[in-house]
Amino acid sequence: MNGILSMTDAMTALCFSVVLILAVCVHTYSDNDHLLAVQISYLQKVAQQILLVSAMKGYVTELITKVELRQETTYVLVKIVNLCPSELACRLYVLYNAKLLTSFGRLADSVFGEAKYFATTSQGVMEIICQVSAK
């Protein structure tokens, strides 16, 4: 009788451990997923804010003018990238009629948020893509 009880105890303990481990695993996975979604959402928001602020400050107009006049764009791109908070990294792509014209900056992480802004010019459509990641 004593032997049977101790075996049952062992079985129960094992089952509880499995259940507990599974529950913890499921819970941990969800948290990571949630955190990733929140992080990407935050990074996307920052990327959007960078594009909006640069448009409001006239940097986008300046960039369009430089592109139309075929002048150097780096100075304007530096001004846009400088709007990025110091704890984040920012990369910009400028596409003109769907062709990559120039890019600037670099990301420090594979997880990033992205925002796009379009501008019509006399020659077609210019697209600015802003990507933001953690440093």
Add this chain to the structure above:
Amino acid sequence: MPSKRKVKNAFLWSIAIVYLLVILVFCSISQNSAAELIAQTAANRMAADRLELAAYNLLFDLNEYLHKKIGIELYLLAKNGENPNQLVYELSAAEWIKTAETWLKANGIAAFIVIQDIRTNRHTQNDKRDLILMSTLGIPQEFEFYEGAVDIDAVITTRLVDTSTQATFLVKFNIKSLHPVRIYDLCTMSGILCKRVTSEIRSWAKGTNAERIALNLKKELRKFLVSFLNGVSQSFYSGQVSYRIIVRKTSAVQYIINLHLMKIELTDMSKYAFVLIDKRFVRVSYITSFKISLKYLTATSKAGPKQIAIDGVVSN
């Protein structure tokens, strides 16, 4: 008995384990639902943010488009000396709407854009323009030399739908922007110049033969033009007027004076008064011409040529 008890114990423990597994599965399902809900909420929020950016993108780009288009139109109107009130008839944003909707569709946003009430008017100091929209164009809201420039007003209503989440964003923006070229003032000044020449030409015609009359007229006309152009230069306008004076003797004491201001070119030289055309910045010049003829009678007539013509140019 021990065997029976063993079976009973095993059965009870099996039930307990199954019960626990059911609870675990239930917890897991609710956990997954919660995670899905969170993911969906995050996706909706991201979609809403994306739609908001797209809406502001449309506002700013339409402002930029109208500014450029009005710039080109007013350049052409000024070049032909036409009335700036015609500007509004030349404006349509249909092409821009098509471009914007195509770009948004390619980026997973179905857009319904309506643009109404595109209007242009003479700017007055009391009419405040939108600070942000002015800033996007790279021009300050307050500037000494905007009087007579072009006010741009329009209303844009957009309904944006994210095609993946079906999130919807509906917004209406009023555009209150400005083009800094003072075409209304250029047009007015050109008219004032012609009116003053008309009213004063009689007092400039003096002399007893064609040559004398033409020379006196030239002297007074140049004096007037220099003074007029100097006056307008105080408000950052430059000007150039080319003229032809023809004085013809028709009888012993009667002369016909023809004054032709062949090209009255007034240009806005203020800091922001540029238009981007053919990949270069150009100043806007209002170009007109003006002709006036009058009969002049002298009490006595001296000998001299029957007809004389004098050409000249005055600029500041």
